[in-house]
Structure formats: C-alpha cells, structure tokens
Amino acid sequence: MASEGIGARVRRKEDERHLHGRGRFVGDIAMPGLQEVSFLRSPVAHARIRGIAKPAQGDVLVAADFTGMLPIVTRSAIPGYKVSDYPSVATDKARFVGDILAVAVARTRAEAEDVCETIVPNLEELPPIVDVYRGRAKDAALLHEQWGDNLFLQTSFDSGLSDEVLNAPIKVTREYKTARQCMHPMEGKGVLAYWDFQADQLVIVTSTQVPHLIRTGVAECLQIDQERVRIVTPDVGGGFGYKCLLQPEEIILGWLALNRKAAFRWIEDRREHLTAGANAREHHYKMTAYADARGRLLGLDAEVMVDTGAYSVWPFTACLEAAQAGGNLPGPYDFRGYRCSTYSVATNKPPFAPYRGVARPGVCFAMELTIDAIARAAGREPADVRAENLVPASAMPYTNVTNKHYDSGDYVASLRTAQQMIALDKIRARQKTPEPDGTLIGVGFATYTEQSAHGTKVFAAWGLPLVPGYEQATLKLTPDGGLEVRAGIVTIGQGLETTLAQVASEILTIPVSRIKVKLGDTATTPYSTGAYASRGIVMAGGAVSRTAEKLAERIKSIAAHLMQKRPEEVTFKDGRIEAGGASLDFADIGRAWYLRPETLPEGVDTGGLEVTDGYKPMVDGGVFSYATHAAVVAVDPRTGIVKILDYVVVEDCGRVVNPMIVEGQTFGGVAQGIGTALFEESTYDEQGQPLASTLMDYLLPGPTELPSIRMAHTETPSPYTRHGIKGVGEGGAIAPGATVVNAINDALRGLGAEVCEIPATPRRVLEAITAAQKQAAA
Incomplete structure (x- = not known):
C-alpha cells in the first residue's frame, strides 16, 4: 500500500459528496413546523429610532419584544479600547444601512419579506460618518456619544528613529489606500434554531467557523447555561473569516427557538451580504521610508487608519485589523527603526470582520x-x-x-x-x-x-475575551479496525477531513478510507476556538498526531500480548501491525478490546481504544x-x-x-x-x-x-x-x-x-x- 500519510497527494474525502450534490448545508435541512425569518434593516446609515409601527397582520418583533436578550458586548484588555454595545436588534439608534430594526416570521421567506414591507420605522436621520478622515474630525457626529470621539482604539509603537536614519540619502513618502470589500463565500450565512425537548437544549445549526465560540456567545447574550446550548455546523460553503464572528442573526433565532420552543431559519441572500454583512480591508496608510544610497531600508515611519464600521465584533473586536497591521507592517524585512501609529475609526458602515x-x-x-x-x-x-x-x-x-x-x-x-x-x-x-x-x-x-497558529500569548496580549489554548482531538479505534477522529476545528473548504486523516495515517498507517473525521458539533467534539488564522492543520493536526501516538502505545501493548512479543518490537506498516514475523490486523485489536476482553493482557490500560489529548506548538507566538x-x-x-x-x-x-x-x-x-x-x-x-x-x-x-x-x-x-x-x-x-x-x-x-x-x-x-x-x- 502506498503511503497516504503526510506528503501524499490524497484526493479530498469530502469532494465526493459535494461533487454529487450530497452536501448538507443549513439551507438543505427540513423539519416539521419550520418557520422562516426575514429582517427589516435600516434604510439609512445613521438615525435615532423614534418608533417602529408594526402592521396589523403578520408576526413582527422589535427590540422591546426580545426580553432577556442582551446586546453583543466585546471587551478587550488593551489600554484605551472603548466598549460598544452591539444590540442584535437596534434599540436607540441605527448605525449603518442594514442594521436590524425588526424581525418578521412567516411560513416562507417570501411571506416574511412581504411582512417586512409593511413595517413602518420612524427614523430621525443624523449626520453620517462615511470615512476615517471625517470620523476623526473634531466636529464629527458621534456614533457612540459616551465616547466623546469616534475612535475604538489608538495604538503606537516606536523603536526609535535616529538622526542617522532621518537624514538618510533616500527618503520616500507615500499614501496608500485599500478598498472596503465583502468576503463572498459561495454559501452566505445561514442559521436554523430549534428546541430539543429530549436533550432539553437549544440547538443552533449555523454556518460558522467557530461553533464552540458561538455557544459561549449565544449563552451569554441569552443568559442561559452553556450546557443547554448545542451548536451544530453542517457543511460550510466557505468562511474566509466572515463566519468566525457571533452574528446578531444567531442570537435572534436562538431567542425565538428558546422562547417559542419551535424551529426557525434564516438564510442570508446576496444583497444582504453586500449591504449588511461584515466588511473588511479598508485601510489608509501614510508611510515614510528611509534608506541608504543602495536602497537598504533603515527605518519606517507609518500611520495606519482602519475604517472599522459601526460596532465591535465578538470575539475579535473592531481593533484586530489595526493591531495586526501595526505589528505585521515590517513584513519579511530586516531593519530596526520603526515608528507606527494605528487608528481604529468608527464609521456608519457595517462592522469590520477578519478576512482571509x-x-x-x-x-x-x-x-x-x-x-x-x-x-x-x-x-x-x-x-x-x-x-x-x-x-x-x-x-x-x-x-x-x-x-x-x-x-x-x-x-x-x-x-x-x-x-x-x-x-x-x-x-x-x-x-x-x-x-x-x-x-x-x-x-x-x-x-x-x-503568521499561522498564533496562540495563547498573542491573543492574551490583544486582550480578547476568548484566548486559544491547547487544541484537542479524540481518536477511537472501532471494533472492526477503523478509526474515528473527532476534533473541534471546522472544515470550511480547506480539506481538513482529508488532511487530519492523513496525519492520523502517518502515525498508525490505517488507510485514509478507513478513517472517519467528525467535526463541528459542540455535543460530540472536544473544545476548540475554531478555524481561523491558518491554525487548522498546525493545531488540530498536531493534536491528532499527538493523540494518535498515545493510541498507538495502547494498541502496541495489546498487540504485543496477542503476538507474544514485547511492545517495543511492535511496528505499524501498510495498515497492519507487525512484530518479529508475526502480523495482526487493526480489527484484531478492536475485536479483543470490545468483543473478546478475556484475551487482553493483565494491567491493560483501562482507558481503552479511545484517547483524547491536547497540543500547541513549542513556541506560542505562531509559526511563519x-x-x-x-x-x-x-x-x-x-x-x-x-x-x-x-x-x-x-x-x-x-x-x-x-x-x-x-x-x-x-x-x-x-x-x-x-x-x-x-x-x-x-x-x-x-x-x-x-x-x-x-x-x-x-x-x-x-x-x-x-x-x-x-x-x-x-x-x-x-x-x-x-x-x-x-x-x-x-x-x-x-x-x-x-x-x-x-x-x-x-x-x-x-x-x-x-x-x-x-x-x-x-x-x-x-x-x-x-x-x-x-x-x-x-
């Protein structure tokens, strides 16, 4: 058998179902009594809400109806960071075109949209802030009046620019701008929420990159215990960072299912994504570089302004982009003189999200x-x-x-x-x-x-509310010699069902076809902060590798007893277990543990053939x-x-x-x-x-x-x-x-x-x- 482990060009396991149209996305799920949700979104960028008139016909909810639902609040320990409440349904003000004003529920999405057309908001328009320069002006209108300005955060870094650097023979000054963008995953956001009476749980099926984080955020906003929330991630048609945030729609549908004990669904359409979805990448740079006559860079003086939109997103805040910009601007270059100020500016646009x-x-x-x-x-x-x-x-x-x-x-x-x-x-x-x-x-x-797989120290330094620690994986040998791999990471198109199986195969040599990778369900997988920051194969792959080694030791102990060999003689090769001319199949080990325990050695590890372990790299600052x-x-x-x-x-x-x-x-x-x-x-x-x-x-x-x-x-x-x-x-x-x-x-x-x-x-x-x-x- 040719190796299917690390380095092999193994075809993606997940492609068969997708290419044959057998994927299971949020929009594919049907259940009895399912109702569809549509949102009335603000038609103006900045307005005070004076009232919202509900229609005589139709099931409509406004902010006051959502009793017990807290706003999304993203905190940070970074000095100077300003907190903003992000209500899932706008309360006092609408702060961008697309801000949710009201919720309509009906039998079909079309009927719910028709009901939205009959809702009449009373909005007192306010001056909008549409760019960072206006947002930083002294006379600018304020998005969050309690701040006194429109800055989520200002940071500075200064390693020192000496007189020698400032008087360098080459001085280059430029201003650069990058446009605001949308992420455009093939599948937009989708949420389906229902109450599971048997488990006594709120179940939210959502197209997300971070199911365990979403459970925490939903529990906080709905004020219920986390063990009463289950997040299920089916197939995800691309994420790109857009789906690693707690979305207002997840909170709203969770509230409906929790309070009405029924099933509700919302599927984002492309217009919603373009106008109300989280945006990214609107940067403004003012750069002065100093170099010697040959062009050797001596120092860099920079100002970075990021248009972060109206609210701080959970859990990464509105300031992650600027913090990353200031820290990563030097790139792969070798110089020591660096001065940089960053400004995360609030504007009347959709909130900013991390994007690929x-x-x-x-x-x-x-x-x-x-x-x-x-x-x-x-x-x-x-x-x-x-x-x-x-x-x-x-x-x-x-x-x-x-x-x-x-x-x-x-x-x-x-x-x-x-x-x-x-x-x-x-x-x-x-x-x-x-x-x-x-x-x-x-x-x-x-x-x-x-920078990939940066972990505990980096995120803790950014002061985020949730910090990644040890990534965990669970591996279980089945009675017939197959392998189940469970990890908290999520597959969003990056092929993790295949590559995690390859890592396990590298250790155990079990064929990839006999390895089932299960991801994306808080009820069945170990905790993970999810799929983002190019962390999947480093963190989850490392956890699978480490756990596979521990499982291998248990397998070798049983195999050595069955073959009457010493454990150190046992090796794995081409999906079989060998020692000194003797050979077993992995099914022989599974059969011994699950079906014929009388054949097991004395003192066998009672943990059995299911192992959970955790991993993070030796250096916590990430790898490059x-x-x-x-x-x-x-x-x-x-x-x-x-x-x-x-x-x-x-x-x-x-x-x-x-x-x-x-x-x-x-x-x-x-x-x-x-x-x-x-x-x-x-x-x-x-x-x-x-x-x-x-x-x-x-x-x-x-x-x-x-x-x-x-x-x-x-x-x-x-x-x-x-x-x-x-x-x-x-x-x-x-x-x-x-x-x-x-x-x-x-x-x-x-x-x-x-x-x-x-x-x-x-x-x-x-x-x-x-x-x-x-x-x-x-």
Missing part, C-alpha cells in the same frame, strides 16, 4: 510598493533591492523589530526562484521594444510572511509561512485596462501535508487576491448608502479574468511544530494586490505614473497617468 489574511494584504501592499519606490529612487532593479532587504536564511530563527519570531525559511531563495520562473531578464529585454498593440509591459514582485509572488502585466495606457499575462507563486509552508490541497488553497487565495487588486470594492455615497448592492456593481473576478497560475513548493520545516508543519490557508490572498500593482507601476514608470490605491481599476490607472502628465507639464 487579516490586515496582511493591506500591509503587504503598502510595504511592497514602498520597497519598489525605494528601488526606483536608488535607480536599481527592485528584485535586487528587495533581496538585499529580506531577512537572510542565515539569521533564522529571527526576531524582528515588532517581536515577531520567524521560525525558519529562506526568503531570498523564494524571491530568486520566482525571478527565474517569471523570466525577469527576458521581461526586461522585452520592455526595450514597444509592443505592437501599444500596451506597456510590467513585472512586479511581492514577498510576505504569514512565506512566499514570493511575481506577475507580468500588460497595461493599455489609452483605456487603463490591465491584463495579467503570467503569475507565479513560490510557497513554503513547512512540511506539506497534501501538496494538492496546498495548491488548491493557494490558487483560490490568489483568485481572491486578484479580486482585491483589480476588481472588488464596496463603495458608499456621502449619506452612507452602499453603492455596490448587487454583483452588477460589486465585481468579482471570473475565469476570463484569472491567469494560469504556476506554482513551486519549497519546504523549510518549522522547528516548533509537530512534523514541521506551518499553516497556509491565508497566504495566497495576501500578496496579489502588491504584486499586480507593482507590475502596473513598473509598466508605467516611463510615464512617471504610479498607482497607490486598490483596486487598480481602469479609472485609477488613467488618473495616475493624467496626474503624471500634468506634473510633467507644470
């Missing part, structure tokens, strides 16, 4: 464009300047200026490999001859680090994957249209568990990142009205917009994790914005034009060209 990469797409964009700007100022090849600034392999493990501990890697090698794959020398030669169609050719690079992306683009200076001609990724996530899944994760991430670079933008007018409420307005890249992506793997195992594994789930989405825009600016350098905002739409490209022409003519 959490701040790093923004900081990578700002940092990588700055590196290229330094290279232009030095008159050198950007790839060479980048290489000279990257942390060298000889310095690993390396602790950077913000105390990020890079465990292992060769960043320069990844850059040089990407440079070879993209054929930089040929591109530079090509650029010397004008293109027949008048387009301009450019090449761009971006190198980044991806990394990659270099490179792209070649053609820019039409007459229309501003950008076409990606070639795209390569050189990725290193430590020891690769399943190369096929890593490639799939990376390709999907790059597709999202190209959307960030060129297409996706949630825009608002001066009144805070969302202007991209359909997919006609919010542009997503499709097959015709995406290039054929070429990828190379390198493996630099982490010294701190089991099997040297690092996370990879977010990486593909981090670098494309920087990579593509660096390529655009390389194409435009002969015109003196520079794009500093994403998405780099045709309009923005043309504006950059026009601005350069005006400056040249002045």
